[in-house]
Amino acid sequence: MKELKLMKGNEAIAEAAIRAGADAYFGYPITPQSEILEYLMMEKPHERTGMVVLQAESEVAAINMVYGGAACGKKVLTSSSSPGISLKQEGISYIAGAELPCVIVNVVRGGPGLGTIQPSQSDYFQSVKGGGHGDYRLLVLAPASVQEMADHVGLGFDLAFKYRNPVLILSDGVIGQMMEKVELAEQTPRLSNEELAEKYPWATLGKRDGEPRHIITSLELESSKQEIHNLKLQAKYKRMNEEEVRYEAIQCDDAEYLMVAFGSSARIAQKVVSMAREKGIKVGLLRPITLYPFPSEIIHKLAGQVKGILSVEMNAGQMIEDVKLAVCGKVKVEHFGRYGGMIPTPTEVFNALEQKIIGG
Numbered sequence: 001m002k003e004l005k006l007m008k009g010n011e012a013i014a015e016a017a018i019r020a021g022a023d024a025y026f027g028y029p030i031t032p033q034s035e036i037l038e039y040l041m042m043e044k045p046h047e048r049t050g051m052v053v054l055q056a057e058s059e060v061a062a063i064n065m066v067y068g069g070a071a072c073g074k075k076v077l078t079s080s081s082s083p084g085i086s087l088k089q090e091g092i093s094y095i096a097g098a099e100l101p102c103v104i105v106n107v108v109r110g111g112p113g114l115g116t117i118q119p120s121q122s123d124y125f126q127s128v129k130g131g132g133h134g135d136y137r138l139l140v141l142a143p144a145s146v147q148e149m150a151d152h153v154g155l156g157f158d159l160a161f162k163y164r165n166p167v168l169i170l171s172d173g174v175i176g177q178m179m180e181k182v183e184l185a186e187q188t189p190r191l192s193n194e195e196l197a198e199k200y201p202w203a204t205l206g207k208r209d210g211e212p213r214h215i216i217t218s219l220e221l222e223s224s225k226q227e228i229h230n231l232k233l234q235a236k237y238k239r240m241n242e243e244e245v246r247y248e249a250i251q252c253d254d255a256e257y258l259m260v261a262f263g264s265s266a267r268i269a270q271k272v273v274s275m276a277r278e279k280g281i282k283v284g285l286l287r288p289i290t291l292y293p294f295p296s297e298i299i300h301k302l303a304g305q306v307k308g309i310l311s312v313e314m315n316a317g318q319m320i321e322d323v324k325l326a327v328c329g330k331v332k333v334e335h336f337g338r339y340g341g342m343i344p345t346p347t348e349v350f351n352a353l354e355q356k357i358i359g360g
Contacts (some may be wrong), residue, residue, distance in 0.1 A: 002184060
């Protein structure tokens with residue numbers, strides 16, 4: 001039976017991980033996501049399910065522990081906030097190159113550098129363009145509520161194992177720290193090593209009689225073989241684009257103007273839709289739920305219907321590049337954002353919409 005609780009977004013992620021049957025969490029504290037690790041430590045999931053929770057000596061150690069656990073076919077995850085995710089980038093690239101499934105949570109704070117502990121969305125480029133080296137991609141989910149923080153953990157593991165690819169949950173300090181009612185899923189049992197070996201024949205759980213050795217690596221010294229591997233990865237990313245695009249369209253059917261926003265910015269933009277409609281202005285909101293793959297097709301379609309588009313982000317203008325690529329010059333696209341941990345108000349966004357799009 002599902003359970004309803006009042007929880008912080010960070011707590012919801014932690015509880016959802018336990019209930020998803022996660023085998024291990026490896027992390028390191030950093031504001032504003034430390035409650036994920038703290039909740040797991042307090043909840044003692046090793047007594048509930050046998051799940052391992054370990055505070056590593058650093059972010060670099062944590063992501064390499066994820067590599068080891070994922071190579072064994074285990075459900076493993078880590079979490080951090082912006083500077084910590086930067087430290088994990090080499091390991092994330094290795095995990096993507098080795099085609100290993102895992103879930104990574106980034107509760108974004110303002111930057112650059114150590115920046116501030118306040119919320120931001122300035123890690124968009126790092127997340128969807130590949131923050132590490134090489135031609136790799138992460139599946140990126142952008143929750144806009146505490147409920148989605150919980151839901152995206154189970155979804156993240158499903159997608160990670162479907163594609164043998166790391167999945168990033170890109171949240172921010174607003175949703176990580178806010179409290180809402182959340183419906184928690186029922187407990188999923190953890191799989192035994194025997195069940196894992198049967199389900200994931202690639203997993204490094206020990207060589208069985210008659211089997212070839214299981215070797216997982218992201219290193220290939222022959223360029224011709226590395227190119228073949230890269231082509232395989234690109235084919236996988238193409239399949240993601242064909243099968244995994246997720247978005248929410250809010251009052252877009254008759255919209256004459258459109259906003260595109262994700263995460264906490266989308267919550268603010270949704271209020272702006274109501275404010276505009278009360279004034280007789282037909283505004284819609286397209287909320288990407290997957291930032292990669294990006295919902296380019298629906299944005300391109302809506303661009304043929306509306307008079308202008310405003311990209312609302314808590315950064316200097318990052319997602320707007322993907323919006324413009326999707327629009328292909330059909331209509332005017334402008335950006336409105338606040339920086340460094342500042343959260344825009346609905347009135348500020350509405351004024352920007354009037355000045356830059358409606359009256360621009």
